[in-house]
Amino acid sequence: MRDASAVITKKLYEEDAYRTEFDAVLVSVRRKEDSVLDVVLDQTCFFPEEGGQCPDRGELGGLSVLDVQIEGNEIHHYLEAPKDALPEAGAGIHGKIDWPFRFSNMQQHSGEHLFSGTVHRRYGFENVGFHLSPSEVTLDFDGVIPEQDIPELEREVNAAIWSNIPSVVRMTQREDREGLTYRSKIDLEGEVRIVTFPGIDSCACCAPHVARTGEIGICKVVSMIRWKGGVRVSILCGKRALEHFQKLHGIVVQTANDLSTSMENIFPQVVKLKNERQQLLARLKDASLKELQYAAKEIASDEEHALLFSSGAELPAVRKVVNALCAEHPGYCGVFVGNDEEGYSFVIGSRQLDCAGLGRQLQETLGSKGGGRPEMIQGSVARKREEIEGAIFSLTRP
Ligand SMILES: [Zn+2]
Incomplete structure (x- = not known):
């Protein structure tokens, strides 16, 4: 060896x-x-x-x-x-x-050169970080690209792609690089490989590139976030851009079909549904409170304890009802809001008994969460109504 x-x-x-x-x-x-x-x-x-x-x-x-x-x-x-x-x-x-994998990387990487070169020419910003993984392509710039400029930038980069410009790769010595303008993340010594897309970009780079820009197909920005005083831009090129579009298109078509509307109408339709939902929730809360108040009146006044279950009442309303029950019944008065599948939130009050003590017991027997004062506790429990009633009544039985 x-x-x-x-x-x-x-x-x-x-x-x-x-x-x-x-x-x-x-x-x-x-x-x-x-x-x-x-x-x-x-x-x-x-x-x-x-x-x-x-x-x-x-x-x-x-x-x-x-x-x-x-x-x-x-x-x-x-x-x-x-x-x-x-x-x-x-x-x-x-x-x-694996050629399909390599070629996709060549598309992403060459697209990055065109994008970074275009950004550098327009704003003077440097690409200070590049990341190309099987799942994402990110470019970090040392300045903030205005959000509204992205469509114009995309048009310029894609025009360069469709011009089908050949890439020129050459190995350079220090003397060759004197007077040569190229992008580089570090000061380079010795032999350096310079990759040029004439008229668009020149950059020191070690990776494989496409022979002509047309092979990149398309370049699309998919996100831009603030990053260390500049921005981090995510792009997709060629095959990955197509796969991304196919995925988005699938979601849009499915959503439009599900809403029985056209693609253009999805957004107004969603806004309309959100508003309707808010109105319905408000009406449901109203109805739940009335139902709760009605149920509270139904409990015989000589009952020591009073427990009520509701599917959607709001906390302030629940407190109000618990206080009203406490005035009528000396034992534990509780309202549980929720359902058997997702569990319940609860408020339990009493004018004579120790609710905090009951809370600790419910924690032990039902695994409930929450706490409060001896007069009133608040919490949640992931159990069925039957189990909750059983536990409270068995604890309160002499
Ligand atoms: Zn490169």
Whole structure:
């Protein structure tokens, strides 16, 4: 086995972003965990996790590539491998990247260049953070992009996409970069790879890009939030933008069908339903209070305790009814609001008995929550009406 510390893995993805298969020589093979091999090759098409972008997926020698990391000049491939499978260093191996996954990353990443370049040209803001994972693409800028400018920015970026501009990649030495304008997150020494979309953007970058901007398809901003004095913008390009639109379209169509209205009418319809709901809730509360007051009058005046159950009365009304019951009955007077499925909120009062003591007992027997003073307690209990009545009456029985 050769010393892996001297290895320089040749980055085939830098030369040709569209190459999906390759043959390589195993330079070092180590078992990292029981079922994971750490493999370094003389050359690879696998882009490692770098510059905020997630690593490529695929297969090496028929084994799944779980992760790809770069350490110095070595690219480590972490393979899912059973215990007995240990290929030998020096042997040849065939690799194949997951092309749909890679191409989607190329779309997202190249879209990021166009977006960041356009923002830089319009506002002078720098992209100070980039994150491309299988689930999101975020761009951090050191200034605040006005919300109302987003549609115009999207039009400009997509016009650049549809102009089908070719990307130009070149390796530069320090002297080549003198007088060259390009975006970079750090001051760079030595050899630097510069990726240019002429007229739109020039940026120091290590990742694979599309050959022509038309391949990005579309770029859409899906959110923008304030982030460390600037903004964090989430974008989606190409395939991911289509999948996002399909998902949103599905929700909109389903909602419109369910409301028996057109897509354009969803919003006014929802506002109308919200208002109706508020009015109905107010009427329901009113009716519940009346029902509660009526039920309170129905309890025989010589009953010691008085318990009432309601489906939707409001707390101030409940207190009012409990106080009225306390004036009539010497024992525990309680109102429980809710239902058997979701449980009940309650207020229990008494002019003569210790409600706080009853509260503690209900906590033990029914697992209720809440508290209060000896004269009145308030809480909630996730039990059925039958169980609540049973518990209170058994506690109050001499
Ligand atoms: Zn790039």
